[in-house]
Amino acid sequence: MLFDTGALYRTVTLAVLRAGMVDSDADSIANLARRIAIDLSPPTINDGRQLDIHLNGEDVTWAIRGEPVDGRVSAIAALPQVRQALLPVQRRIAAGEPVVMVGRDIGSVVIPDAGVKIYLDASASERARRRHRELVERGVDVDFESVLKEILARDAYDSNRAVAPLRIAPGATVVPTDGMTIEQVVDRIVEIVHESSTPTGHSPSVAGSR
DSSP, X not given: OEEETHHHHHHXXXXXXXXTOOTTOHHHHHHHHHHSOEEEEOOOSOSSOSSXXXXXXXXXXXXXXXXXXXXXXXXXXXXXXXXXXXHHHHHHHXXXXXXXXXXXXXXXXXXXXOSOEEEEEOXXXXXXXXXXXXXXXXXXXXXXXXXXXXXXHHHHHXXXXXXXXXXXXXXXXXXXXXXXXXHHHHHHHHHHHXXXXXXXXXXXXXXXXX
């Protein structure tokens, strides 16, 4: 199973926006994160999604990828109370069936004992190009420079936050992905997993810049 943990923080951010909360009210946001029902499941619609994401029963798979969420998710994800509230959810998923977990602190904080740790790296311009193409294909009217600016801001925020900052986890294999196709990246990940002697019961993790 593929699990992008960023979807959890994005879903919480959407709930925060709808509730009209401010980022400084960390305890209330953490309590909201514990109360809401976030359900992740294999995709049921062939529209490019990797997962179905439901918030209190509502399909919010694409709603959490909109610009309003983009603009606030880093600030909310940096709140220690929110990260603590969602940590048990992530670890429970990792302790179940074999899973590939994607996120900026998976190998360093969430499951530091993962059987395989991979840091997918790409330049900001490359990631902006991918993100811009994804948005355009979904019919979103946004210019490349705006996407690049948002990615650079998020990188700076996530790398310098006090709690669970973006880092290359000890023991992680770094995979530069500029110029690579999705198929080539997947092939490289599979190659690394096959080369690793993963202990039974440990979940491989994929973490880093995307």
